[in-house]
Amino acid sequence: MRNILMLIVFLTIISFFMYVAINPGDFNSQTGEHFVFGSPKFTDMDNYFIHNAQNQTGANNVVTSIVFDYRGFDTLGEASVLFTAVLGVGLALRLLRGDKK
Template sequence: MKNLVIGATVLILSLGILYAGVGLEFGAPPFTDMDDYFVSHGQEQTGGNNIVTDIVFDFRGFDTLGEATVLFTAVLGAGLAFRKRREDEDYEYE
């Protein structure tokens, strides 16, 4: 019964995702207004030649701030998982 449910879920998901993948058109994106603006104005507004870096650090700076915060939090979590425990610390895992 459980295998049947998993198989049905995988089948439905596969059909849906494949239908979406086949329907897209490669090589001609439909909506390009924002990217056209970045390519034509990014150099004069930020001064950098690399448009991707201009977007990452200038146009979408808040995005990069959140990304750096996520990386920092992941490092904090890994450090907490492997911290050195004191001898008299009582911890129960069961």
């Protein structure tokens, strides 16, 4: 019973994803193109990074310039995720020898 229900749920979600993937998408009357899955409607932020990253940050690797400069705060967050994980492992896998009863 549970398995059948889960199968129905799974198929529902998958069918939505499949619909989006093969959907012809919105029609842009100006360019005569369809926006299908995988062809973005906008590319201006990508182009900004490609054209300005080298000049602004002085890094040849644009990916690193995004990771550590434009979105450096996210990287700090990800680094603290690792820090949190380490602390959590240390906390959960500690032995209760030093704890009071």
